[in-house]
Amino acid sequence: MASARTVLVRNIGLLATPEGGAPLRGAAQGAVRRRRDASVLLVGGVVAGVAEGGEIPRHPPDVAASGVEEIDAGGRLATPGLVDAHTHLVFAGFRQHEVPLRLRGASYGEILAAGGGILSTVAATRAASEDALFERAVGFVREMAGHGVVLVEAKSGYGLDAATEEKQLRVVRRLASEPGLGVGLVPTFLGAHAVPPEYAGRADAYVDLVCREMLPRIAAAGLAEACDVFCERGAFTPAQSRRVLAAAAALGLRTKVHADELEESGGSALAAEIGAASAEHLVATGDAALDGMARAGTVAVLLPGTSLYLDRPFARAREMVARGVPVAIATDFNPGSCPSPDLELCMTLGYVKYRLSPEEILVAVTLNAACALGRGATHGSVEPGKSGGVVLWDAEDLETLAYRMGSRLALRTIR
Ligand code: NIG
Ligand code: FE
Secondary structure, eight states: TTTTTEEEEEEEEEEOOOSSSSSGGGGGGGEEEEEEEEEEEEEEEEEEEEEEETTTOOOTTOOOOGGEEEEEEOOOOOOEOEOOOOOOOSSSSTTTTHHHHHHTTTOOHHHHHTTOOOHHHHHHHHSOOOOHHHHHHHHHHHHHHEEEEEEEEEEEOOOOOOHHHHHHHHHHHHHHHOOTTEEEEEEEEETTTOOOGGGGTHHHHHHHHHIIIIIIHHHTTOSEEEEEEEEEEEOOOOHHHHHHHHHHHHHEEEEEESSSSSSSOSSSHHHHHOSEEEEEEEEEEOOOHHHHHHHHOEEEOOOHHHHTTTOOOOOOOHHHHHHOOOEEEEOBTTTTTTTOOOHHHHHHHHHSOOOOHHHHHHHHHHHHHHHHOOOOOTSSSOOOOOSSOEEEEESSSSSHHHHHHTTTEEEEEOO
């Protein structure tokens, strides 16, 4: 303990953070504690004390005052490290050639049905070496870290065969232990992302493969913590999705659903029924399914960058808050529907398109996002015992952070 790096961040103009380890919802979606003239003491990356009004947290007895590194926050805003709870981080190639097709009127679903879309990234990812995938993903994670992100969920789903899905998840594991990257990774198996070409017209047979072979191997190797499924017309039906998630739950994985991205598909109702940790996208979700999610405590992970990029409607975030569904916001970073890893931009979209308040947005990208990933105990707030870091922003308040669209305001992350 005595050798653990001890850091005192002082002269924080405003420390804004949610509190606790459980998702915040309804009126509490915007429950942010504000401390003026604050300071935070971190020992070995864990918050040891927080003070305000110019006070300094008392050092633990075994920490010599001389061994404390001081960081002057210059009167700026500080928040918890951000959490990106939904990304498709590991892939080869980009899909820039799809944009002109979409601008000429082809829909996301039509491009996929014609063998492009996700399936073209599958072909590229199958062909790529593990090292090449790793090198690219490192670059993306660095970009995310530059936006104040400390924890990233990363899905497989561009393999659609056991070997490639495992290759993607091994890359996620390598990223998690890459020295100097300083970003945590949460691996999710998304084998049911699309029906692979070799199973065209035989989706149920592919679901059998996912349930009987891929999931048990991946769970046994500890390569994933959670299992996701793309429940949508053209991908998997609610019945197929239910089979995949039941098999995953039986193996001890958390469950989540890509639900109602293009039309209401039954995915959000399924998520509520099985008590999934989260349901994601939710652009087309009706009130009954929202009420079910509120009862189940399922976190809504909203992806405004995807609505923007696909020129689609934005999720009804205000209605979700009103109905007591805990809301998180994430990037959905992927080569098709959202080629941007910028969670700061998503915060601004949350402000002007979801009409969430700056406080509700902060909770959506910190505590609620952490809870969707099963990390509420360690991430999402600046409180004693938590290890999710502190971000210093080139801003004085949360309003500015939400307002400055497209600027990179994250100055420094202390972990
Ligand atoms: O969340 N909808 C499914 N998956 C991704 C897109 C993946 C892709 O287009 O490559 C999404 O939008
Ligand atoms: Fe996605």
